[in-house]
Structures are given as C-alpha cells and as structure tokens.
Amino acid sequence: xxxxxxxxxxxxxxxxxxxxxxxxxxxxxxxxxxxxxxxxxxxxxxxxxxxxxxxxxxxxxxxxxxxxxxxxxxxxxxxxxxxxxxxxxxxxxxxxxxxxxxxxxxxxxxxxxxxxxxxxxxxxxxxxxxxxxxxxxxxxxxxxxxxxxxxxxxxxxxxxxxxxxxxxxxxxxxxxxxxxxxxxxxxxxxxxxxxxxxxxxxxxxxxxxxxxxxxxxxxxxxxxxxxxxxxxxxxxxxxxxxxxxxxxxxxxxxxxxxxxxxxxxxxxxxxxxxxxxxxxxxxxxxxxxxxxxxxxxxxxxxxxxxxxxxxxxxxxxxxxxxxxxxxxxxxxxxxxxxxxxxxxxxxx
Amino acid sequence: xxxxxxxxxxxxxxxxxxxxxxxxxxxxxxxxxxxxxxxxxxxxxxxxxxxxxxxxxxxxxxxxxxxxxxxxxxxxxxxxxxxxxxxxxxxxxxxxxxxxxxxxxxxxxxxxxxxxxxxxxxxxxxxxxxxxxxxxxxxxxxxxxxxxxxxxxxxxxxxxxxxxxxxxxxxxxxxxxxxxxxxxxxxxxxxxxxxxxxxxxxxxxxxxxxxxxxxxxxxxxxxxxxxxxxxxxxxxxxxxxxxxxxxxxxxxxxxx
Amino acid sequence: xxxxxxxxxxxxxxxxxxxxxxxxxxxxxxxxxxxxxxxxxxxxxxxxxxxxxxxxxxxxxxxxxxxxxxxxxxxxxxxxxxxxxxxxxxxxxxxxxxxxxxxxxxxxxxxxxxxxxxxxxxxxxxxxxxxxxxxxxxxxxxxxxxxxxxxxxxxxxxxxxxxxxxxxxxxxxxxxxxxxxxxxxxxxxxxxxxxxxxxxxxxxxxxxxxxxxxxxxxxxxxxxxxxxxxxxxxxxxxxxxxxxxxxxxxxxxxxxxxxxxxxxxxxxxxxxxxxxxxxxxxxxxxxxxxxxx
Numbered sequence: 001x002x003x004x005x006x007x008x009x010x011x012x013x014x015x016x017x018x019x020x021x022x023x024x025x026x027x028x029x030x031x032x033x034x035x036x037x038x039x040x041x042x043x044x045x046x047x048x049x050x051x052x053x054x055x056x057x058x059x060x061x062x063x064x065x066x067x068x069x070x071x072x073x074x075x076x077x078x079x080x081x082x083x084x085x086x087x088x089x090x091x092x093x094x095x096x097x098x099x100x101x102x103x104x105x106x107x108x109x110x111x112x113x114x115x116x117x118x119x120x121x122x123x124x125x126x127x128x129x130x131x132x133x134x135x136x137x138x139x140x141x142x143x144x145x146x147x148x149x150x151x152x153x154x155x156x157x158x159x160x161x162x163x164x165x166x167x168x169x170x171x172x173x174x175x176x177x178x179x180x181x182x183x184x185x186x187x188x189x190x191x192x193x194x195x196x197x198x199x200x201x202x203x204x205x206x207x208x209x210x211x212x213x214x215x216x217x218x219x220x221x222x223x224x225x226x227x228x229x230x231x232x233x234x235x236x237x238x239x240x241x242x243x244x245x246x247x248x249x250x251x252x253x254x255x256x257x258x259x260x261x262x263x264x265x266x267x268x269x270x271x272x273x274x275x276x277x278x279x280x281x282x283x284x285x286x287x288x289x290x291x292x293x294x295x296x297x298x299x300x301x302x303x304x305x306x307x308x309x310x311x312x313x314x315x316x317x318x319x320x321x322x323x324x325x326x327x328x329x330x331x332x333x334x335x336x337x338x339x340x341x342x343x344x345x346x347x348x
Numbered sequence: 349x350x351x352x353x354x355x356x357x358x359x360x361x362x363x364x365x366x367x368x369x370x371x372x373x374x375x376x377x378x379x380x381x382x383x384x385x386x387x388x389x390x391x392x393x394x395x396x397x398x399x400x401x402x403x404x405x406x407x408x409x410x411x412x413x414x415x416x417x418x419x420x421x422x423x424x425x426x427x428x429x430x431x432x433x434x435x436x437x438x439x440x441x442x443x444x445x446x447x448x449x450x451x452x453x454x455x456x457x458x459x460x461x462x463x464x465x466x467x468x469x470x471x472x473x474x475x476x477x478x479x480x481x482x483x484x485x486x487x488x489x490x491x492x493x494x495x496x497x498x499x500x501x502x503x504x505x506x507x508x509x510x511x512x513x514x515x516x517x518x519x520x521x522x523x524x525x526x527x528x529x530x531x532x533x534x535x536x537x538x539x540x541x542x543x544x545x546x547x548x549x550x551x552x553x554x555x556x557x558x559x560x561x562x563x564x565x566x567x568x569x570x571x572x573x574x575x576x577x578x579x580x581x582x583x584x585x586x587x588x589x590x591x592x593x594x595x596x597x598x599x600x601x602x603x604x
Numbered sequence: 605x606x607x608x609x610x611x612x613x614x615x616x617x618x619x620x621x622x623x624x625x626x627x628x629x630x631x632x633x634x635x636x637x638x639x640x641x642x643x644x645x646x647x648x649x650x651x652x653x654x655x656x657x658x659x660x661x662x663x664x665x666x667x668x669x670x671x672x673x674x675x676x677x678x679x680x681x682x683x684x685x686x687x688x689x690x691x692x693x694x695x696x697x698x699x700x701x702x703x704x705x706x707x708x709x710x711x712x713x714x715x716x717x718x719x720x721x722x723x724x725x726x727x728x729x730x731x732x733x734x735x736x737x738x739x740x741x742x743x744x745x746x747x748x749x750x751x752x753x754x755x756x757x758x759x760x761x762x763x764x765x766x767x768x769x770x771x772x773x774x775x776x777x778x779x780x781x782x783x784x785x786x787x788x789x790x791x792x793x794x795x796x797x798x799x800x801x802x803x804x805x806x807x808x809x810x811x812x813x814x815x816x817x818x819x820x821x822x823x824x825x826x827x828x829x830x831x832x833x834x835x836x837x838x839x840x841x842x843x844x845x846x847x848x849x850x851x852x853x854x855x856x857x858x859x860x861x862x863x864x865x866x867x868x869x870x871x872x873x874x875x876x877x878x879x880x881x882x883x884x885x886x887x888x889x890x891x892x893x894x895x896x897x
Contacts, residue, residue, distance in 0.1 A: 082697045084704075129880050135696040136640055140830060141879050147827075148872035155865040199455050199470070202444065206452045209441040212403070216435070218427030218456030218513050261708075264701065298716040304709035311702045312691050 037326065041276075042186065049178040057174050061246065063286040064181040065239045069263035070270070070278035071188050072236040077272055078196065079228040080208035082135070085142035086236055087259035091149060093119040093237030098165035098250035108171055108245045112238065119237030124230040131225040146255040153252055164251025171245050181242065188235045189275045204228055262286070265307045271317020280319050352414070354379040354517060354548050360399055360409030369395040371572035372409070379516070382539075382549045384559050384580070387569035388592055393552045394436055396569065397519055401433045402426045413517070428458045432515035436522045436552075438502035442495035446483070449494050449505060450474035453512040462514040474512075481508045482534055499526040504535070511542075518542065519550045524558055532558050556580075568592065611739045612853075612860050618745045620852025621752035623832055624844060625807040628755060630829035631836070631844055633800030636763070636772040637793035639689060640696075641681075642703040644804055645826035646710030649819070651677045651805030652812045653714055656724055666727050674805040681801025685794040693793070711822040720819060728813040744813055751810050755803070760841040772796055824868075831871040834878045847874075 049057060069086045076083045096115035100106045106114070130141050153159055160166075171177050195201045203224060206214050215221045244250040262285065263278075270281025285303070292299040310317065355377040362370045370392045377383055385393050398404040400411055402423040410419045413429055440449050453459055454470050463473060479485045481504040489497075494505065503523055510518050524532050532555070539562050543549055553559040559566075560580040568576040568583050570592040576583040583589050630644045641647075651673045658669035684706060692698035733742030763769035772792050804825075812821075831851060836843030851874055858866040 077697075082700075084700070133879060133883060136700050137879055137883060139697075139700060140834065141876055144830075144872045144875040148869065148876060151865070151869045151872060155863070155869055199451055202448060202451050203455050206441040206444065206449075209443055210439045213435070213439055213441065213509070214452055215403075215423045216401075216427065216433055217453035217509060218424050218432075218458050219452065220422070220424045222422075268701065296716055297712045300712040301709045301716060304705040304712070307705040308688060308702050308709070311698045311705070312688055315692075315698065 038190070045182050045186070049175050049182075054174070057178060059287055059290050060178060061174065061181065061243075063282055064178070064185050065243050066262050066266055066286050067185050067279045067282035068181075068188065068235040068239040069259060070266040070282050071185070071192065071275050072232045072234075072239075073263045073267045074272060074275050074278040075192055075228060075232040077267070078208060079204045079225060080134075080211065081131070081225065081229070082139045083142045083260075084139040084264070085144070085146045085260045086263045087146040087255050087257065088142055088149070089119065089123050089233045089236030090240040090243075090259045091146055091255035092123055093240030094244040094250040094254040095159055095165075095240075096122075096237070097241035097244045098168055099159065101168045101245075102165050108169055112241045112245065115241035115244075116234055116238040119240070120230050120233035123233040123237070124226055127229050128222075128226055131222055131229070143260070146260065147257075150252045150255040153255075160251070162252060164249055166249045166251075168245055168248045168250070170248050171242075174246075177242075177246060184235070184238065185279065189279050192231075192275045261303070265303055268307060268310050268315075269318060271319035271321070274319050274323075277317050277319030281317070284318070352379055353377060353412075354381075354414055355400070355550075356412040357396075357400065358410050358412075360396070360411065361407050362395055362399055362404060363407060368572045370399060370406075370569075373567075373569070373572070373574045374409075375567050375574070375577065377517075377548060377550070379548055380543070380546050381565065382543050382563045383551070384563035384566035385550065385552045385569065386554075386556060386559070386566055386583075391569040391592075392572040393569055394521060395572075397433060397521055397550075397552060400426075401431060401519065424456070427456060427513055427515075430458070430514075430516035431519065432510035432513040432517070433519040434503075434506035434510055434521055434523060436525070438499070438506045440494035440497070440502055440505055442493065444494055445491050446494050446497065446501075446505060447471065447474040447478060447490040450477055450508055450512050453509050456513060459513055477508045477512055478505075480511065481505070481538060483508075500528065500531045503527060507535070507538075515547065517548045517550070519552075521552045522554060523551065524553060524555045536561060556584075608739070610737045612856055614736055614739050614741060616853035616856040618741070618749060618852075619856050620849045621749040622811055623828055623852050623855075624756060624848035625748060625752040625811060626825055627829040627832035627844065627848070628752075628759065628807065629800040629803030630826075631833045632759060632763075632803060633796050634833060635840075636796035636799075639685075639699055639793065639797065640703070641684075641797065641800055642700055642826060643684060643707035643710065644800070644829050645822035645824070646707035647677050647680065647801045648804045648808045648825045649714065649817065649822040650680065650710055651808040652726060652817045652821075653719055653724070655726055655809055656817065659726075666729075670809045673809065674802050677805035678798045678802030682794050682798040684801075685790075685797040689793070689797070690790060693790075707822070707826065711819050715819045719817070724817040725815070726809065726813045726817070729810070744810075748810055751806075755806070756841055756845060763841075768795075827868070827871050827875075831874040831878075835874050837884055850874075 049060065052060060069090060072089060073083055073086050093115050096119050097108075097111045100111040100114055101108070126145070127141070130138060133141065154162055196205060203214065203219060207221065207224060207228070211221045211225075214224075240250075240254060244254070263282070266281030266285050267278040268281070269285060270279065271277030289299055289303070292302060295302070314321075353376045357376070358374045360370055360373045361368065373392075373396060385396065387393050395404060399406045399409075402418070402421050402425065405420045410417060412418065413426075413431060416429070418426060418429065418431075440446075441452065444451075451470055451474060454463065454473060475485065475490055478490050483489055483501070483504065489501070494502075497505065503526065507520070507523065510520070523535070527535070536558070539549065543562070549562070551559055551563055564579065566578070566580055566583055567574050568586075568589050570588075575588045575592060576586045626648070629647075630641060633639055633641045633644075654673040654676060655666070655669045658664045658672055659666060662669075664672070684703070688702050688706065689699055692702060728742070728744040730743035730747055733740055733745075735741070761769075763773050772795070828851075832844065832847045835851065836845075836847030851870065854870050854874075855867045858870055
C-alpha cells in the first residue's frame with residue numbers, strides 16, 4: 001500500500017456564477033464561462049446549413065421540426081402534463097395551414113403564423129376540459145386525440161380524406177427554411193428557459209410539484225395550465241404548418257404516432273426540464289435514425305430500446321449529465337498518510 | 349362590527365360512495381374568533397375544511413363568507429376572498445428552495461393587491477415571512493431545497509404560505525401533528541399574535557391540550573355529524589364526546 | 605350480413621366478448637398494481653407468434669403450443685416487471701413510456717423478422733358452426749363468449765374471495781397498510797404483471813384463430829384495452845363487462861350501418877369522451893376519481 005494516497009476532489013466552478021439572485025459576474029472570464037455553451041450552440045448551428053448537401057439539409061430540417069415538438073413536450077412536462085401525442089398539435093397546425101391555403105389561397109407568409117395561432121388556440125380549447133386530469137389520464141387523452149382526428153378525417157373524407165391536401169404553395173428554398181427554423185427553435189429554447197427563471201415560470205414549475213398547493217396559494221391552476229398548453233402548442237403547431245408548406249402537402253400522416261414518439265424520445269434522451277436537452281435529443285436521434293435507415297423497422301426497435309434504457313437507467317438525460325460535467329471537474333488531491341478508516345470514508 | 353359572522357356554514361353534507369363523510373354540519377364564526385374543530389380519526393374534519401375552501405364540492409348545504417355565498421367556489425377564489433388554508437400533509441414544492449416556495453402565494457392576485465409595492469421586493473418579503481414563523485434569518489435554511497426540510501419546518505412553511513396571502517380567515521389542518529412539544533410551544537405565541545391582529549383562526553387538531561391553549565370555542569365531529577359545540581370545558585364534559593373519544597386523549601385534553 | 609338486426613345482435617355479443625377478453629389482462633394488472641401495461645398489445649402478439657413457431661418449427665400440437673406460450677408470456681410479464689418497472693416504480697410517466705417502448709420494440713421486431721405474410725394463422729379449437737336465427741356463427745366465436753365470461757367470473761372470484769386476490773387488491777388500495785401487514789409490494793406487483801400478461805396470451809390464442817395474425821393487431825389490442833378500461837372504470841368487473849358490451853355493440857353497429865372505417869373512431873372517442881366527461885369511468889369508485897383528477 002502506497003504511503004501517499006490520492007483522493008478525488010470534485011470542484012464546482014459554476015456554483016458561484018450560477019447561484020441565482022446573487023450576481024457574481026465579476027470578470028470577463030466568468031461571463032464567458034456562462035455564455036460559452038450558448039455561444040457554441042449558436043456558432044455550431046448557424047453555418048451548418050451551408051456545409052450540408054441537399055440530403056443532409058433535409059435531415060436537418062426534420063431534426064429541427066422534431067426539436068420544436070420536443071421543446072413543446074418539455075414545456076408541457078414541466079407543468080406536469082405528460083403528452084403522449086405531440087402529433088395532435090403538429091397535425092392541427094399542419095391541417096390548418098393546408099386549409100387556409102386551399103380555401104382562401106393565402107400565401108405561406110400568412111398561413112403559417114395564422115395556423116400557429118389558431119392551432120394553439122384550438123388545441124388549448126380542446127384540452128381545457130381535461131386539464132384537471134392527472135398523470136397518465138391526460139397522456140391517454142393526448143394519445144387518443146390525434147389518432148381520433150386521423151380516423152375521423154379518413155371516415156368523413158373531410159379535408160381531402162385519405163388523399164390529403166396537396167399542391168400547396170412552397171416556401172423559398174431549403175436554406176432559407178433552415179435559417180427560419182434555426183431562429184425559431186433557438187428562440188423557443190432560450191425564451192422558455194428565460195421564462196422559467198421568472199416568477200411566472202416558478203408558478204408553472206410549482207404546478208408540476210403539487211398543483212393543490214398552488215391552488216391553495218390563490219392561483220387559478222386551470223388557467224395557468226391552459227396558458228402553458230397554449231405556449232407549448234405554439235411551436236408544435238408552427239412545426240406542423242411549416243412542414244406542410246415544405247412538403248407542399250398535408251395528409252393523415254401528420255397525426256401519425258411518429259410525431260408523438262420521436263419528440264418524446266428526444267426529450268427523454270436529452271433530459272427533461274431544460275428545453276436545451278430536448279433539442280439536443282432531437283439532434284442525436286433524428287440523424288441517427290437516418291444512419292440506421294438501412295435497418296428498416298429494426299430502427300424502431302432500436303429507438304424503443306434506447307428509450308427504455310434512458311427511462312429506466314439514465315433518467316437524468318444527456319444534457320444534464322453534460323451540464324454537470326461542465327460545471328464540475330474532478331482532480332486528484334494528494335493526501336498525507338491516512339489511516340484506512342479515513343480512506344474508507346472518502347469512498348462513500 | 350365585532351358580531352358580524354365572518355363564516356356561516358349551514359347544513360353541509362358530503363358523502364363518498366355511500367359513506368357520509370360530513371352530515372349536516374352547521375356553525376357560525378364571528379370575526380376575530382379562534383375556533384377549533386376536533387373529533388376522532390375519520391370523523392370528517394378534513395372533508396369539512398375541503399368543503400369550506402372549495403377543494404371538494406358539497407352535496408348539499410351552503411357556506412357564507414362575510415354574508416356572501418361561497419358554496420362550491422374554486423379554491424383559488426376562496427383565497428382571493430381572504431380564506432387561506434394549510435394542508436394536513438404538508439406538501440411543499442420540493443424542487444424549489446424554501447423561500448421560493450413563498451413566491452407562488454406572493455404571486456397570487458390577492459397578495460399582489462394587498463402587499464402592493466412591497467411585492468417588488470418579494471425575496472425580502474418571503475424571508476421576512478419565514479422569519480416570522482420561526483426560520484432563522486441568517487441560517488442557510490431558507491436557501492435549501494424544500495424537499496430537505498424536516499417535518500416540523502414543513503409545517504411552519506405551510507403556515508408561512510398562509511400568511512403570505514394576507515388572509516382574514518386562516519384554516520390550519522393539523523398544524524401541530526408531527527411537531528415536538530417544544531416546537532409547538534414555539535409556535536403558540538405566533539398564533540396568539542395572528543389572532544391579536546384580528547384574523548380569524550380555525551384549527552383542526554388532534555392534540556387537544558395544545559389546541560385548548562389557543563381556541564376559545566370548539567365543535568366536535570363524529571362520523572361526520574356535529575355532536576357538541578361550546579367552550580373546550582363544556583364540550584369535554586359532554587358524555588357523547590367522551591364516548592366518541594374512548595381512550596387517553598380525553599383525559600389529557602380535559603386535564604388542561 | 606346485410607345490416608340485419610339479428611346479425612348485429614349476435615355479432616355484437618361475440619365482439620363484446622372479444623373486447624372483454626382482450627382487455628381483461630390489462631385491466632387486471634392496472635387494478636391490482638396500478639401499472640398501465642402499455643406492452644399489452646405486444647405481449648398479445650408474442651403469444652400468437654410463439655404458438656405458431658412452436659407448431660410449425662417444432663411440430664408441437666396446438667394445445668401444448670398454446671399452453672407453453674401462455675406460460676412463457678406470463679414469465680415475460682414478470683421479467684418486464686423485475687427489469688424495467690421495478691426501478692421506476694411509482695413514476696407513472698416512466699412506467700407508461702417504458703412499457704409502451706417495450707411493446708413497440710416487440711411488435712416492430714416481429715415486423716423486421718418478416719412476420720407479415722399470409723401464412724401466419726392459428727387453428728381454431730373447434731371447427732364448424734351453427735346457424736342461430738339464420739345467422740351462421742362458428743363454434744370458435746361461441747367458445748370466445750364462454751371463455752370470456754368464465755374468465756371474468758373467475759377473476760372476480762379470485763380478487764374478491766381468495767386470500768391472494770384480496771392481498772393484491774389491498775396492495776393496490778393502500779400500499780403502506782399492506783406493507784405493514786407483511787404483503788410484499790414487489791412480489792404482488794410482479795405477480796399481477798405475470799397474470800395480466802398470461803391473460804393477454806389466453807385472449808390471443810382464443811381470438812387470433814378467427815383471422816390472420818398481423819402486426820397492427822398489436823396496436824389495436826392496446827387501443828381496445830385502453831378504451832374498455834377507461835370506459836368501465838378500473839378494478840370493477842361489472843364495469844369491464846358493461847363497457848365491453850357498450851363498445852362491442854357500438855362497433856358492430858357502426859361498422860354495419862356506417863362502414864368499417866368508423867370502428868376505430870368508436871374506441872378513440874370512448875377514451876376521449878370517457879375521460880373528459882366521467883373520469884372515474886362508468887363504475888369507478890371515489891378513490892379512483894381522486895387519483896385521476
């Protein structure tokens with residue numbers, strides 16, 4: 001046994017800068033320390049569309065769409081509403097854009113914002129009566145609604161039925177589309193993160209912990225949950241409307257299970273509650289699934305297994321892990337001769 | 349003014365799946381009174397509170413607060429009118445720090461209105477409230493996650509949450525349960541102070557000895573029905589109450 | 605079946621029995637341990653394919669193939685509990701997502717292995733049929749009604765009148781009290797998952813012979829189980845039967861008079877409207893309402 005023992009010391013260099021309400025940004029270095037991760041994300045995303053071929057540009061577009069849906073999922077989860085059907089918001093946004101376009105001939109510049117807003121209002125009104133449901137019961141409703149819409153469209157042949165609505169006006173080239181999506185996605189991620197730091201966000205966060213205590217605190221829980229649903233529906237309906245014009249088509253697949261499962265898996269893979277994690281998850285999952293395309297439906301098996309592993313074994317998610325590693329570093333500190341007992345203490 | 353009833357409960361009933369949890373309970377409360385609701389386990393005390401504060405809708409009967417009917421209104425509206433309650437099972441927001449737990453009630457319309465300009469400094473208001481219920485100002489406790497608090501402190505946090513709402517009527521559901529004797533002794537002066545400020549207090553308690561040091565009037569529930577009403581001495585003398593409370597609790601309570 | 609009322613009546617009854625049998629396992633697991641086993645559809649199909657493999661690749665007779673697959677699927681249920689659910693017990697979101705992912709993994713695995721052609725079907729237990737009031741009903745469908753009702757009756761007896769059943773029910777209602785009485789929570793929940801999965805297998809082996817086995821049946825089965833459980837309220841045998849009857853007749857009536865594309869709408873609308881209007885289900889009790897709302 002060696003005379004000098006080493007112990008691991010864990011240093012959290014972020015704690016000074018991160019302690020909320022206490023501004024400890026005393027030097028340029030500390031500001032950089034806080035800004036750097038955000039800056040890196042922006043610096044990575046902005047030039048990316050210029051370096052990608054057409055195929056990978058399309059992959060990036062889908063990635064950003066799924067990222068928006070995942071961020072939306074994360075916002076709902078942050079107030080304790082677990083959605084098993086992001087396809088609801090997505091499909092409603094998509095179909096509304098298609099409807100505005102075919103019925104009134106609006107250009108995408110109008111249909112997309114209009115579909116985003118009306119879609120979010122529509123979904124909020126639709127879910128308003130069931131916001132009091134807890135846990136899986138809310139999830140069940142969101143699971144059933146998009147499938148219900150899909151079947152109703154199929155059976156009644158409204159909105160183009162199984163054919164869908166096609167020949168919609170296109171957007172202006174994939175590079176421009178990508179930049180619009182990048183700006184919107186980053187705006188949502190940073191905006192929602194900022195929002196959750198305010199007192200308003202604190203109330204929303206408290207809803208997840210215990211909505212009865214929030215209600216006893218004199219706050220209209222149903223109304224705040226409705227606001228959260230509206231805010232979450234915005235990016236998701238936007239994603240639907242946007243992709244509708246990208247494909248120049250909207251059909252029953254807009255309500256398909258894929259648009260529910262992929263965002264959920266992304267958010268869980270990346271880590272819940274940070275929005276950045278949801279986005280990171282999408283940026284891992286969607287390109288990965290392109291790489292695995294050759295495996296056919298085995299790839300769905302692979303996602304599912306990944307999902308199980310993360311839910312059961314690594315519920316923290318990748319983002320929170322990276323965040324912790326960024327703020328902390330470990331170093332070996334030499335110790336004076338120590339007794340075995342003391343060393344055992346350090347192991348614990 | 350003194351005699352104006354602040355709360356009037358008339359013939360309130362609620363049953364769950366055939367079991368009458370609260371059965372035709374009536375009582376009236378004057379402003380500034382300190383009032384106790386006692387009874388054995390499962391006698392409907394908590395349900396009665398849930399009915400008054402809107403967490404459960406009554407099957408029949410009415411509730412008036414300052415002459416205005418509030419039967420079955422949503423809980424947050426009861427708060428807006430001035431009724432604050434604590435929960436028997438303290439359930440704070442575990443993922444928030446202790447003082448941030450108070451930001452939620454301070455964010456409510458009522459607190460914003462009544463605390464007015466002070467809200468701008470809500471952290472200071474929150475810390476001050478915590479100090480009032482017995483957290484040490486200079487300790488790090490208010491900055492810890494609420495999930496790490498011991499039980500007694502959680503109860504105090506519940507009380508602070510009620511006070512943050514500047515209520516006229518405070519309903520405390522088993523505040524003392526889980527507190528040590530010395531903790532209760534520490535909180536009694538605060539309750540007296542709240543009462544002296546003119547706030548009306550309803551306390552649901554199992555610990556009768558401590559309760560009777562605060563309240564002047566009590567009602568006793570058994571199987572959802574009111575079986576006695578009066579001063580602590582009066583009700584504990586009633587044979588029906590003695591029968592409901594078989595065991596040592598009566599002796600302990602009456603002895604005080 | 606030219607929309608005749610008699611055929612609606614008879615096939616509605618058969619369909620109700622199919623729905624009840626299909627959702628029995630899901631409902632049992634949820635009622636006894638509070639786990640919504642979203643892998644129900646996957647397990648259902650595993651039983652079907654496994655029986656087929658036992659018969660065609662190993663040459664076992666159908667009865668023993670069926671028996672083996674029921675036991676194996678039950679064991680799979682227990683394994684799912686031990687490996688996947690136990691670490692996330694109590695976190696409802698994780699339970700649902702994990703079991704759903706397991707179900708999808710199972711179904712898509714079979715799709716990948718090419719279990720999508722016409723050769724996959726199971727033989728009926730009974731061949732032939734009889735005519736009831738001019739409508740032909742084969743014996744297998746009658747068998748479904750018999751097995752469905754007797755299983756429901758058996759389960760009601762099991763959970764209300766046997767020591768194990770009462771213990772499991774007690775666990776579902778109040779975990780702490782049950783723990784203090786020495787009932788081990790993990791053992792009970794694992795058993796309820798195994799039982800529920802085995803029941804899914806029974807349902808599959810009785811119902812699947814009516815047609816071809818296809819992957820999408822797995823998703824439909826989950827949908828049916830959810831619809832029946834939501835509508836009937838949990839842990840209520842009467843609710844299960846009534847909800848199956850309502851949905852069974854509703855589906856047969858809509859597909860006869862409106863067209864088969866409406867049948868899935870019925871299930872989905874039942875889930876949505878059931879939860880929106882009466883969250884406790886038709887026969888739900890107060891306690892469940894508290895938990896749902």
